[in-house]
Amino acid sequence: MGSGRSTVYRANWVLPVVAPPFRDGAVLVDGSGLIAAVGHRAVIDPPEGAEVVEFGEAALLPGLVNVHSHLELAMFRGALEELSFRDWILRLVGGKRSVLEDGDYAAAARWTALEAIRAGMTTLATTEASGIGMAAMQEAGLRGIVYNEVFGPDPEQAEASVRGLQERLDGLRPHETELVRVGISPHAPYTVSDDLFRAAALLSREEEIPIAIHIAESAIERELVTRGEGDFAPGLRARGIATPVRGRSPVEMLDRLGALAARPLLIHCVDVDDEDIRRIADTDCAVAHCPVANAKLGHGLAPLAALLGAGVRVGLGTDSVASNNRLDLLEEARFAALLQRAAHRTPTLLSAPELLRLCTLDGARALGMEDRIGSLEPGKDADLCAVSLAAPHVKPIHDPVTALFHSARGTDVTFTAVRGRALYLNGMVSTIDAPAAERRMEEAAARLRELT
Amino acid sequence: MGSGRSTVYRANWVLPVVAPPFRDGAVLVDGSGLIAAVGHRAVIDPPEGAEVVEFGEAALLPGLVNVHSHLELAMFRGALEELSFRDWILRLVGGKRSVLEDGDYAAAARWTALEAIRAGMTTLATTEASGIGMAAMQEAGLRGIVYNEVFGPDPEQAEASVRGLQERLDGLRPHETELVRVGISPHAPYTVSDDLFRAAALLSREEEIPIAIHIAESAIERELVTRGEGDFAPGLRARGIATPVRGRSPVEMLDRLGALAARPLLIHCVDVDDEDIRRIADTDCAVAHCPVANAKLGHGLAPLAALLGAGVRVGLGTDSVASNNRLDLLEEARFAALLQRAAHRTPTLLSAPELLRLCTLDGARALGMEDRIGSLEPGKDADLCAVSLAAPHVKPIHDPVTALFHSARGTDVTFTAVRGRALYLNGMVSTIDAPAAERRMEEAAARLRELT
Numbered sequence: 001m002g003s004g005r006s007t008v009y010r011a012n013w014v015l016p017v018v019a020p021p022f023r024d025g026a027v028l029v030d031g032s033g034l035i036a037a038v039g040h041r042a043v044i045d046p047p048e049g050a051e052v053v054e055f056g057e058a059a060l061l062p063g064l065v066n067v068h069s070h071l072e073l074a075m076f077r078g079a080l081e082e083l084s085f086r087d088w089i090l091r092l093v094g095g096k097r098s099v100l101e102d103g104d105y106a107a108a109a110r111w112t113a114l115e116a117i118r119a120g121m122t123t124l125a126t127t128e129a130s131g132i133g134m135a136a137m138q139e140a141g142l143r144g145i146v147y148n149e150v151f152g153p154d155p156e157q158a159e160a161s162v163r164g165l166q167e168r169l170d171g172l173r174p175h176e177t178e179l180v181r182v183g184i185s186p187h188a189p190y191t192v193s194d195d196l197f198r199a200a201a202l203l204s205r206e207e208e209i210p211i212a213i214h215i216a217e218s219a220i221e222r223e224l225v226t227r228g229e230g231d232f233a234p235g236l237r238a239r240g241i242a243t244p245v246r247g248r249s250p251v252e253m254l255d256r257l258g259a260l261a262a263r264p265l266l267i268h269c270v271d272v273d274d275e276d277i278r279r280i281a282d283t284d285c286a287v288a289h290c291p292v293a294n295a296k297l298g299h300g301l302a303p304l305a306a307l308l309g310a311g312v313r314v315g316l317g318t319d320s321v322a323s324n325n326r327l328d329l330l331e332e333a334r335f336a337a338l339l340q341r342a343a344h345r346t347p348t349l350l351s352a353p354e355l356l357r358l359c360t361l362d363g364a365r366a367l368g369m370e371d372r373i374g375s376l377e378p379g380k381d382a383d384l385c386a387v388s389l390a391a392p393h394v395k396p397i398h399d400p401v402t403a404l405f406h407s408a409r410g411t412d413v414t415f416t417a418v419r420g421r422a423l424y425l426n427g428m429v430s431t432i433d434a435p436a437a438e439r440r441m442e443e444a445a446a447r448l449r450e451l452t
Numbered sequence: 453m454g455s456g457r458s459t460v461y462r463a464n465w466v467l468p469v470v471a472p473p474f475r476d477g478a479v480l481v482d483g484s485g486l487i488a489a490v491g492h493r494a495v496i497d498p499p500e501g502a503e504v505v506e507f508g509e510a511a512l513l514p515g516l517v518n519v520h521s522h523l524e525l526a527m528f529r530g531a532l533e534e535l536s537f538r539d540w541i542l543r544l545v546g547g548k549r550s551v552l553e554d555g556d557y558a559a560a561a562r563w564t565a566l567e568a569i570r571a572g573m574t575t576l577a578t579t580e581a582s583g584i585g586m587a588a589m590q591e592a593g594l595r596g597i598v599y600n601e602v603f604g605p606d607p608e609q610a611e612a613s614v615r616g617l618q619e620r621l622d623g624l625r626p627h628e629t630e631l632v633r634v635g636i637s638p639h640a641p642y643t644v645s646d647d648l649f650r651a652a653a654l655l656s657r658e659e660e661i662p663i664a665i666h667i668a669e670s671a672i673e674r675e676l677v678t679r680g681e682g683d684f685a686p687g688l689r690a691r692g693i694a695t696p697v698r699g700r701s702p703v704e705m706l707d708r709l710g711a712l713a714a715r716p717l718l719i720h721c722v723d724v725d726d727e728d729i730r731r732i733a734d735t736d737c738a739v740a741h742c743p744v745a746n747a748k749l750g751h752g753l754a755p756l757a758a759l760l761g762a763g764v765r766v767g768l769g770t771d772s773v774a775s776n777n778r779l780d781l782l783e784e785a786r787f788a789a790l791l792q793r794a795a796h797r798t799p800t801l802l803s804a805p806e807l808l809r810l811c812t813l814d815g816a817r818a819l820g821m822e823d824r825i826g827s828l829e830p831g832k833d834a835d836l837c838a839v840s841l842a843a844p845h846v847k848p849i850h851d852p853v854t855a856l857f858h859s860a861r862g863t864d865v866t867f868t869a870v871r872g873r874a875l876y877l878n879g880m881v882s883t884i885d886a887p888a889a890e891r892r893m894e895e896a897a898a899r900l901r902e903l904t
Contacts, residue, residue: 077847078854082800115844219797295790296858298799325858326845331783338747338787339794345671347750348534392567393778393863395529395890396897402530406748406777411845411863438847445848 004031006050007420010041011060011386013400016376017360021400027060029382033420038376053425055415057390059400059408061356062375063122063143063383063416064329065363068212068267068288068317071126071133074108074115075100075444076322085218085297086231092322099447102132107440109136110432112320115327116142117429119410120385122418125265125288125317125367127185127212131168137180141423141431143383145367147185147212147265148172150200151192154241158195162203169209179418183210186259188217189225189250190232193241197257204262210368212288213259216250216276217268218299225250251276260285265366267317270294270302277303277310286313286366289358291336292326293319301343304336305350315366316358328410329359330387337405352401386415456483458502459872462493463512463838465852468828469812473852479512481834485872490828505877507867509842511852511860513808514827515574515835515868516781517815520664520719520740520769523578523585526560526567527552527896528774537670537749538683544774551899554584559892561588562884564772567779568594569881571862572837574870577717577740577769577819579637579664583620589632593875593883595835597819599637599664599717600624602652603644606693610647614655621661631870635662638711640669641677641702642684645693649709656714662820664740665711668702668728669720670751677702703728712737717818719769722746722754729755729762738765738818741810743788744778745771753795756788757802767818768810780862781811782839789857804853838867 007029014025016038026044028037037044046052076095080088105128113136116124124144126133133146148168152161165184172182186192186200197213204211216222223230228243236243247253251272254260260283267288269280280287289304307314316336318327326332336358337350350358364374373383387408389397394407416424423431459481466477468490478496480489489496498504528547532540557580565588568576576596578585585598600620604613617636624634638644638652649665656663668674675682680695688695699705703724706712712735719740721732732739741756759766768788770779778784788810789802802810816826825835839860841849846859868876875883 075848077850078858079850081851081854081858082803084799088799111844111847118844291794292790295794296799298793298797298801300797301794321859325854328845335787335790338744339791341750342743342747342753342791343795345750345752347536347540347748349750351534391863392563392570392886392890393780395563396527396894398529398531398897398901399533402533402777406530406533407773409861409863411843411861434844438844442848445850449850 006047008046008052011055011058013059015061018375029420055386058386058388062360064120065123067315070320071109071112072105073320073322074111104444105130105132110437111441113140120413122383143179145183147183149185152196155193155195162199185212188214201259201262212265214267216271270299281310288317290317290319293323313365315363355405382420384417388412458499460498460504463507463510465511467513470827481872507838510838510840514812516572517575519577519767522772523561523564524557525772525774526563556896557582557584562889563893565592572865574835595631597635599635601637604648607645607647614651637664640666653711653714664717666719668723722751733762740769742769742771745775765817767815807857834872836869840864
């Protein structure tokens with residue numbers, strides 16, 4: 001970790017998150033990759049032998065925290081448009097089953113990691129079926145949690161599914177590092193039986209493994225859970241799987257199964273009512289808010305303002321490029337604010353400082369990492385990004401945080417570092433062979449195009 | 453117009469709008485700035501002496517049409533955040549009154565024009581109080597309509613206001629060109645009396661001057677029109693101006709005053725019901741849809757799908773950077789689609805091809821320019837833009853139109869031309885002195901900051 005020597009990063013604006021933005025700032029990072037000091041550039045003297053990196057007209061802030069993505073799906077960007085949710089899932093699974101293999105997922109995961117780094121992200125939570133993301137995250141130098149997905153709508157499969165998951169975990173957990181942790185993800189109510197949810201939650205609690213669940217995403221998921229009907233039901237019944245009523249709501253179902261007691265990261269939570277929100281708050285679960293994917297797939301608008309108001313730990317997620325088509329947390333935050341303001345007809349919702357918090361410290365809290373990252377404070381890990389505010393589309397700058405979210409964008413990021421290690425600088429990602437990843441990812445994409 | 457000699461523009465993707473996108477295309481532009489041919493690059497032979505411009509992995513399409521903006525407000529970008537609509541307007545007007553002068557507006561208009569050109573826009577409709585935009589549009593080489601705003605909530609002022617407007621028009625109309633036309637804009641119900649709306653509509657019809665009106669934007673506008681109450685009422689009454697009930701809705705009020713008969717461009721139309729939409733369709737008025745500004749200021753969500761369904765001519769507008777904070781029609785279109793899909797929980801609304809049409813041919817129709825621009829067809833004016841699809845955040849490309857709207861962005865534009873004249877190429881805008889405009893615009897912005 002770190003570069004072995006101290007570095008002073010300077011920028012016209014520094015945004016510590018836990019303190020107001022200030023001008024002409026500097027962040028001193030020690031040789032072990034920790035933040036040693038944050039302050040005005042005049043008062044932060046570079047120690048002897050320290051490197052000084054000057055960003056000029058830019059904002060220097062904590063690295064962005066993306067609490068929900070699927071690294072392995074890069075080849076699907078723009079391939080699944082204007083489809084119903086069920087068709088979208090079926091095409092995704094169909095494509096994965098018929099023409100993709102591990103090498104494709106590995107290349108896609110590298111490509112997504114590259115894109116995340118270029119867009120200022122330092123921490124990613126990713127859910128995946130392939131078991132390939134951990135190596136890509138480590139190669140890239142990113143921080144995060146790789147949630148291994150487990151599927152099994154048939155209750156009779158539950159034991160075998162958990163055994164398979166255990167085997168994957170046994171293989172992966174020895175490779176855990178301080179930066180990259182392994183988690184589990186019983187996928188969603190339409191792919192996971194009650195028994196499997198119960199068993200996965202138990203595993204999470206007993207072995208202290210982080211757990212994430214796609215929940216309350218779509219109307220058809222609610223129909224399946226609350227009535228045993230809807231678009232997902234006929235396919236399950238055709239496979240001999242019963243579709244009983246499983247709860248008053250998807251969140252209530254998870255509570256009943258003991259899954260909320262594992263304090264999962266609840267992904268989406270579009271379709272939650274006040275009672276659901278109370279349950280989420282009372283059990284101290286976290287929520288991954290993915291406004292673009294929720295909108296683009298036609299699921300609707302998650303009650304972000306209400307979740308935040310209830311004190312729920314909420315982070316922002318881009319979801320995969322298969323649904324979002326972008327991986328840009330600055331845009332995601334802007335869109336979150338615009339959508340809430342339009343829906344509630346309230347121009348004061350989700351101010352720029354709140355967006356900054358959502359993308360950094362709130363995301364860290366959602367992943368249980370707030371002791372190490374999410375703000376610029378001495379003693380925390382030096383996970384940093386710099387965003388240029390010099391482009392014409394950003395000027396003039398009346399306030400750097402407003403400029404960051406409402407005028408700048410992911411492509412204005414100029415620097416990304418995790419625990420003091422520079423991953424992106426001078427337009428280059430230092431850790432990943434971009435042309436090789438691109439070639440293989442494009443080959444996989446071409447095979448997908450031949451399918452249709 | 454045009455460069456005097458023919459040019460062949462080539463790109464990996466050509467999007468004619470009126471025909472499906474195709475690969476390895478070319479557009480031949482003749483020496484007078486007209487499109488002479490559109491087709492596969494192999495079949496479009498460059499005439500002798502023709503220049504050949506190769507864009508490679510890019511989409512070549514009609515220039516983007518922004519049907520609502522305020523060129524003169526560049527210095528307010530990010531200066532008016534998290535305010536109620538009334539406070540937003542009061543601060544805007546206060547800033548304008550106290551520290552800005554014509555030279556500031558001229559610089560801001562140039563700065564906005566630069567930004568628009570860099571983002572692929574070739575046509576802009578702008579409303580303005582300063583009378584300064586026409587010169588900036590002409591200097592920039594843009595096409596468009598400059599709607600001169602007229603204000604006067606006091607019915608007794610109506611005659612004087614129209615006289616003042618007439619004088620401005622007398623000064624401006626001799627400078628009209630084939631590319632830049634003069635229009636009028638009685639501003640909005642809370643700043644314009646019934647008599648002034650009537651007189652302006654009459655002027656528009658008699659002299660065949662395009663007319664635009666901010667209408668049905670906010671809840672407080674509706675309260676003023678339908679009940680004579682709400683946030684705007686006390687201020688008017690304090691100035692001795694009566695606040696009678698003026699209509700069942702803002703649109704019904706315009707109809708009653710004969711304003712819809714002038715076929716205005718109706719800006720915003722957030723707060724319109726089915727009856728309003730029927731009136732707009734029956735009178736063949738056009739609508740400027742500004743989803744980002746409508747959301748950011750907390751006005752809500754305009755019924756875009758219903759307006760399009762009723763056959764209304766709808767174009768897309770960014771509004772000013774004082775409300776949007778961006779000038780990016782690709783993002784505006786993506787956001788329009790996401791917002792409609794979230795609100796209607798329908799993933800098939802506003803497909804990428806529909807977004808392409810909305811930003812080009814539909815915008816041209818909204819401004820009555822569809823005979824000259826909005827599609828790539830022989831005989832039309834060569835208003836073009838090229839958008840790079842080569843950046844990592846765009847790959848892979850399964851479909852170029854999806855890639856254009858859901859992955860690319862305004863900053864990926866590499867080329868803009870109006871009637872065959874290249875305004876933007878190789879990262880340079882050829883027509884405007886950018887550093888001079890920036891300097892003066894930043895000075896004005898600094899004066900605004902001192903106000904607060």
